Amino acid sequence: MLNEKFLWGGALAAHQFEGGVVNTSKGFSVADVMTAGSHDVPRKITDDVVDGNYYPNHIGIDFYNNYKEDIALFAEMGFKCFRTSIAWTRIFPLGDEEEPNEEGLKFYDDVFDELLKYNIEPVITLSHFEMPFHLAKNYGGFMNRKVIDFFVKFAEVCFKRYKYKVKYWMTFNEINNQMNYKSNLFGWTNAGVHFNEYPNPELAMYQCAHYQLVASAKAVQVGKSINPSFEIGNMIAMVPYYPYSCNPSDMVLSVQEMHNRWFFCDVQCRGHYPAYSLKLFERKGYKLDISEEDKSDLKKGCVDYIGLSYYMSNTVSSEAKNDLKKSVDGSSAYTTKNPYIKVTDWGWGIDPEGLRYALNIMYERYEKPLFIVENGFGAIDIKEEDGSCHDFHRIEYLREHIKEMKKAVEEDGVELMGYTVWGCIDCVSFTTGEMKKRYGMIYVDRNNDGSGTLKRSTKDSFYWYKQVIESNGELL
Ligand code: BGP
Numbered sequence: 001m002l003n004e005k006f007l008w009g010g011a012l013a014a015h016q017f018e019g020g021v022v023n024t025s026k027g028f029s030v031a032d033v034m035t036a037g038s039h040d041v042p043r044k045i046t047d048d049v050v051d052g053n054y055y056p057n058h059i060g061i062d063f064y065n066n067y068k069e070d071i072a073l074f075a076e077m078g079f080k081c082f083r084t085s086i087a088w089t090r091i092f093p094l095g096d097e098e099e100p101n102e103e104g105l106k107f108y109d110d111v112f113d114e115l116l117k118y119n120i121e122p123v124i125t126l127s128h129f130e131m132p133f134h135l136a137k138n139y140g141g142f143m144n145r146k147v148i149d150f151f152v153k154f155a156e157v158c159f160k161r162y163k164y165k166v167k168y169w170m171t172f173n174e175i176n177n178q179m180n181y182k183s184n185l186f187g188w189t190n191a192g193v194h195f196n197e198y199p200n201p202e203l204a205m206y207q208c209a210h211y212q213l214v215a216s217a218k219a220v221q222v223g224k225s226i227n228p229s230f231e232i233g234n235m236i237a238m239v240p241y242y243p244y245s246c247n248p249s250d251m252v253l254s255v256q257e258m259h260n261r262w263f264f265c266d267v268q269c270r271g272h273y274p275a276y277s278l279k280l281f282e283r284k285g286y287k288l289d290i291s292e293e294d295k296s297d298l299k300k301g302c303v304d305y306i307g308l309s310y311y312m313s314n315t316v317s318s319e320a321k322n323d324l325k326k327s328v329d330g331s332s333a334y335t336t337k338n339p340y341i342k343v344t345d346w347g348w349g350i351d352p353e354g355l356r357y358a359l360n361i362m363y364e365r366y367e368k369p370l371f372i373v374e375n376g377f378g379a380i381d382i383k384e385e386d387g388s389c390h391d392f393h394r395i396e397y398l399r400e401h402i403k404e405m406k407k408a409v410e411e412d413g414v415e416l417m418g419y420t421v422w423g424c425i426d427c428v429s430f431t432t433g434e435m436k437k438r439y440g441m442i443y444v445d446r447n448n449d450g451s452g453t454l455k456r457s458t459k460d461s462f463y464w465y466k467q468v469i470e471s472n473g474e475l476l
């Protein structure tokens with residue numbers, strides 16, 4: 001049986017659903033200057049907000065004006081917690097102001113009060129790809145040491161203001177995604193930087209990573225000094241890498257590939273750099289700006305728990321490394337198709353047992369409580385004429401993942417704080433910037449081109465999840 005206090009709920013990020021970007025005191029974040037994309041066309045990162053471009057985040061699903069109705073629906077499903085982020089640019093519109101913005105602070109007071117009214121615990125990410133655009137453009141994002149102080153100040157303001165309303169915090173969402181420094185998207189949204197514009201993108205990424213890790217560690221210390229009973233976690237994208245075969249070279253390759261997944265988490269949990277990254281810096285002659293004070297901050301700012309997203313696993317093959325034709329799409333070296341798993345319409349491998357595996361290797365490595373703060377199924381949903389939506393694929397996906405999650409707890413002894421379904425209400429997809437890729441258990445009438453009434457209606461998964469929560473995961 002899962003613990004009675006197990007935190008069932010849903011998860012979102014401010015920039016993907018709130019809206020309220022224009023005609024409010026909010027400043028633009030890095031996410032707010034990204035245009036809509038589609039299945040095949042990547043989102044564009046613009047230089048500023050340009051007339052004529054469509055920015056889906058600016059309206060999102062307009063939670064800003066509908067939060068009471070939406071929270072009432074979450075309560076109806078029986079949520080014990082709700083994970084969202086505080087948009088940094090509602091609190092500091094530019095990022096470098098002296099004083100915070102009262103209108104923004106008040107908005108989250110209202111949201112948290114509404115959640116607490118239904119005994120829903122807020123679980124808060126401080127930065128979910130939401131750095132102020134001004135800091136990215138005029139300071140160079142996390143390439144600039146000064147940005148550490150701006151982030152820590154923002155964190156401190158939030159910790160103080162919501163001291164008695166929020167207990168569970170996370171510093172940066174999927175901080176480890178920027179390991180994928182070749183993709184403009186992740187560098188931009190995680191660090192406010194286009195790594196590819198630097199002579200050595202990998203080196204730039206590690207420097208940013210260091211400043212962000214220091215910012216995270218300092219925020220943990222500040223939070224603990226404000227309220228020692230805060231639980232402050234990190235948040236990593238957990239994508240386990242399997243060896244394609246029992247060929248020892250595949251095994252070694254998977255260990256090396258996992259180093260990239262672990263790097264941020266190792267520092268945030270252990271308080272120092274792992275041997276494999278120090279060796280890499282030495283081998284490549286990377287001289288990072290790391291002060292003695294930084295090292296002491298990293299040590300003092302270890303996280304209490306690990307938040308993770310889990311959507312898929314990947315498979316690496318040493319043969320594909322040497323022959324790109326054998327890789328999954330002929331371009332991404334190493335990763336290859338896993339013949340044992342199916343994929344979603346967006347090519348994400350559906351692997352419920354991988355979740356059990358991931359929870360095990362994480363718990364063995366750190367022995368810290370884990371919190372699955374994202375897991376979900378992105379799909380094209382059809383709303384019927386009578387307003388119903390039969391999303392049985394989503395139910396199946398969630399059911400199989402929850403089953404494996406329970407095995408990790410009940411059979412393997414993993415300490416797990418909770419589980420929140422990603423995008424519990426339809427929202428803007430992060431990677432593609434479209435509405436078509438839906439995750440919600442609540443349908444929102446909004447389309448890729450921005451049309452739609454924004455009306456909410458329940459999907460079949462809404463009723464299924466309600467029963468899962470009611471039975472504490474016994475009725476699946
Ligand atoms: C994670 C992000 C979320 C979210 C999710 C699904 O990486 O933390 O913000 O969007 O992935 O991704 P997508 O919306 O691209 O399907």
